[in-house]
Amino acid sequence: MSATATASASVSGQTPSQTVGPFFHYGLIFPGENVLHREGAQGQRIIVTGQVFDGDGAPLPDVMLEIWQADAHGRYRHPADPRHADADPHFFGFGRSDTTHADQTFRFETVKPGTVPATEDVSPLAPHLAVHVFGRGLLTHLATRMYFADEAAANATDPVFASLSAAQQKSLLALPQNDADSDVRVYHWDLHLQGDSETLFFHP
Amino acid sequence: MPDPLPLPLAPRLSDAVHPPHLSPDYRSTLARAPRQRLLPRPQTLAELTAPVYGEDRLKPLDHDLTRNGVRDGAPQGERIIVTGRVIDDTGRPVRRALVEVWQANAAGRYIHKLDQHDAPIDPNFTGAGRILTDDEGCYRFISIRPGAYPWRNQPNAWRPPHIHFSLFGPQFPTRLVTQMYFPGDPLLKLDPIYNSIPDEDIRRRLISDYDHAVTEPGFGLGYRFDIVLCGGRMTPFENLKL
Numbered sequence: 205m206s207a208t209a210t211a212s213a214s215v216s217g218q219t220p221s222q223t224v225g226p227f228f229h230y231g232l233i234f235p236g237e238n239v240l241h242r243e244g245a246q247g248q249r250i251i252v253t254g255q256v257f258d259g260d261g262a263p264l265p266d267v268m269l270e271i272w273q274a275d276a277h278g279r280y281r282h283p284a285d286p287r288h289a290d291a292d293p294h295f296f297g298f299g300r301s302d303t304t305h306a307d308q309t310f311r312f313e314t315v316k317p318g319t320v321p322a323t324e325d326v327s328p329l330a331p332h333l334a335v336h337v338f339g340r341g342l343l344t345h346l347a348t349r350m351y352f353a354d355e356a357a358a359n360a361t362d363p364v365f366a367s368l369s370a371a372q373q374k375s376l377l378a379l380p381q382n383d384a385d386s387d388v389r390v391y392h393w394d395l396h397l398q399g400d401s402e403t404l405f406f407h408p
Numbered sequence: 409m410p411d412p413l414p415l416p417l418a419p420r421l422s423d424a425v426h427p428p429h430l431s432p433d434y435r436s437t438l439a440r441a442p443r444q445r446l447l448p449r450p451q452t453l454a455e456l457t458a459p460v461y462g463e464d465r466l467k468p469l470d471h472d473l474t475r476n477g478v479r480d481g482a483p484q485g486e487r488i489i490v491t492g493r494v495i496d497d498t499g500r501p502v503r504r505a506l507v508e509v510w511q512a513n514a515a516g517r518y519i520h521k522l523d524q525h526d527a528p529i530d531p532n533f534t535g536a537g538r539i540l541t542d543d544e545g546c547y548r549f550i551s552i553r554p555g556a557y558p559w560r561n562q563p564n565a566w567r568p569p570h571i572h573f574s575l576f577g578p579q580f581p582t583r584l585v586t587q588m589y590f591p592g593d594p595l596l597k598l599d600p601i602y603n604s605i606p607d608e609d610i611r612r613r614l615i616s617d618y619d620h621a622v623t624e625p626g627f628g629l630g631y632r633f634d635i636v637l638c639g640g641r642m643t644p645f646e647n648l649k650l
Contacts, residue, residue: 218425218497219613219635220605222587223436225572227518231510231536232574259439266522272454272580282457284579298459320453325416334454334580341436343427343604345585347449364450397440405442406449407420408581 221344221408226266228338229302233268238301240273240314245294247276247315249388252350252378255309256337259398263308267339271299271312271350273332278318316389319358330362331355336408337395347406350393353377354384372404418451418581421638427604434600435561449581458580461506461540470538473509473551477534484530485514485552487628490616494545494575496582496639501545508574509549510536516555516569525557550628556595568595568602573633578640588633589615 224232241249252271255263274280275292282288282297291297301310320329330351337346351359351373359365365373378393395403429441449455469476474483490509494502512518513535515527535554539547554569570587577583589596596602596615605611613636622630 217610217613217636218422218638219584219586220610221421221426221584222572222601222604222614223434224574224585227512227520227523228510228572230519230534231572232508259443262439264440270583272457272459274453280453280457282460284456285453296459326452329452329454332454336580336583338585339440341434341438341440342429343431343434343437343601344421344429345583346429346442347581349454364452398443402442402444404444405446407446408426408449408583 223340223343224268224338224345226340228268229304233300233302233304238299238310238312240271240296240299240312242294242296245276245315246292247295247318250314250316251388251390252312252314252333252393253309253390254378254393254395256303256339256395256397257399258341261399263303264339264397265304265308267303267310267337269301269303269310269312270336270338271314272334272336273297273314273317274320276315276318278320278329278331280320316352327361327363328358330358330365332362332365337397337405345408346397347408348395348403349376349406350378351376352391353379368404375401375403416451418449418455418579419638419640420449420581421584424607425605425610427606431600431604433562434604437604455581456579458576458578458582459506461504461576463540465506466538466540471549473511473533473535473537473549475550476537478532481532483513483533483552485533485555488551488553489548489622489624489628489630490551490571490588490633491546491548491619491622491630492616492633492635494541494547494635494637496577496637498639500639501543502541502575502577502637503543503545505541505545505578506574506576507539507541507547508537509539509551509571511551511554511571512557512569514552514555516557516567518557523557527555527557553590553629561600565600566595566598568593568599573635575635575637577637582637582640584635584637586635587614588631590631591615591618 378391381390616631616633
């Protein structure tokens with residue numbers, strides 16, 4: 205019996221999700237994976253940091269966040285983006301951070317994404333990060349987005365952000381922590397898996 | 409200010425397939441499952457794209473967990489070979505996809521400061537590896553069969569031996585993290601994480617097959633574990649108003 209014949213017999217339907225568990229760190233967390241830019245990257249350097257809270261208000265020490273974003277000019281480094289050939293070669297777009305540090309914070313060093321241009325079907329997309337949340341107790345990961353509080357005009361016409369309630373919008377906003385003129389702008393964004401401040405999550 | 413144009417929606421993971429966020433027998437979900445209704449995910453360029461990986465991100469021994477953590481000898485335990493195909497639910501192979509795996513050692517112990525199980529750490533086994541799928545969507549790695557280990561979810565709780573898998577599909581919404589289990593394991597029917605998947609036939613998709621064609625003489629037993637991701641729906645934007 206060939207290996208290929210066995211394969212076709214067993215493949216049918218999507219494979220279900222399972223939790224990353226509490227012990228994912230040495231398999232998924234590598235030094236530097238939370239730094240998205242390299243020497244020469246274009247755009248405003250930013251740091252995004254925060255915590256993830258459970259329904260009891262406790263910051264979680266065993267969560268992993270992944271972010272995916274456009275470069276400073278709103279281009280994704282992927283063939284599905286018609287402008288991908290011009291994407292910043294010094295910017296990867298993907299980052300991963302855990303919350304297992306002493307202070308249970310995640311931290312990304314990246315550049316502020318640009319606005320993604322409009323298409324015939326979709327209005328311009330405000331600068332944002334696409335975010336996945338993994339952790340113990342999350343059998344299927346969670347999907348959300350992070351927007352920037354200092355981009356109010358762009359957010360108001362973003363087709364996703366504008367469709368949300370005020371409370372939902374607030375849960376997605378990262379707040380600037382320092383002066384806009386500083387070399388590295390710091391943004392703070394907390395996620396709440398449950399409770400009065402529950403973060404808006406999309407179906408993954 | 410004009411109303412934004414409506415959005416197409418991204419393909420989604422199926423409720424019938426994936427475990428619910430709130431699964432009370434798995435106690436950690438109680439304070440962590442969102443209570444608000446999840447919204448349909450929009451389909452914009454963020455969802456039509458995903459990280460693109462290359463060989464330059466992998467080291468030569470990343471696919472061999474029996475060698476990539478060696479300090480002064482071979483790791484303890486039963487050597488295994490694990491292989492399979494990664495396809496999407498339209499049947500297309502997921503090519504050059506990054507597959508990341510991590511697992512306990514043969515004694516059921518993770519290298520992690522919070523793992524307090526008093527089984528021995530194996531100095532020659534880290535239990536982590538990375539593989540890229542080939543043009544047919546196939547991956548293959550060599551490892552040690554992981555042991556069961558106790559946890560505190562319920563009285564006398566033991567996790568069945570398992571290998572964690574992380575996969576990136578062709579688009580950001582096709583991301584999947586899952587676990588591979590071994591055939592014939594009596595712990596499976598007692599495990600709240602495995603049983604969080606409501607349908608028994610769908611749960612069984614997480615059990616690998618013993619495959620004698622993968623087994624290598626004098627070396628190790630072979631297991632086959634095929635993985636089907638949510639299908640990517642490619643509608644690249646060719647009409648950007650720049």
